[in-house]
Amino acid sequence: MKIGDLARETGVSVRLLRYYEDQGLLTSDRTDGGHRHYTAAAPTTVTQIRTLLAAGLPTKTIRDLMPCFLGDGPELDACVQEHLQTQLQKLDSRMTDLQHARTSLSALLDASTRASQLASSRA
The missing domain is CATH 1.10.1660.10 (Multidrug-efflux Transporter Regulator; Chain: A; Domain 2)
Known part of the structure; x- marks a missing residue:
């Protein structure tokens, strides 16, 4: 082919x-x-x-x-299950880290939006 x-x-x-x-x-x-x-x-x-x-x-x-x-x-083959499990744990850890970063970024964006709205309402 x-x-x-x-x-x-x-x-x-x-x-x-x-x-x-x-x-x-x-x-x-x-x-x-x-x-x-x-x-x-x-x-x-x-x-x-x-x-x-x-x-x-x-x-x-x-x-x-x-x-x-x-x-x-x-x-x-069953002999690679431990390796795959380790990869899954690493992926879960990365997902947790990303969720924390997302939460922090969302809070920062919300605070910035509120500050902008407050500044606009004072003007």
Whole structure:
């Protein structure tokens, strides 16, 4: 399968497919003319990569997890559950931090709006 065919089948741009290959997430063979050729399993690999990216995992982590997929689905071997749990905890922590920042920013905006309204009413 050529890179353009893989892009059409998966809905992923040619540029991203090249990036996945550069990151060691996807492999191809090269023709004598230097064109990439992917196996029939490549669409499944791309789907698995996209699943892990959607979960917020960095490409370095994804590269390590790719061999742990069980078949063609999104299921991963039990040996990576601890790693995924750690990633989930990090995400929860970031979400908490973002919620605190949002609350602070909202309070600042409210105070600034009240001050502006008060100044306008005095004028």
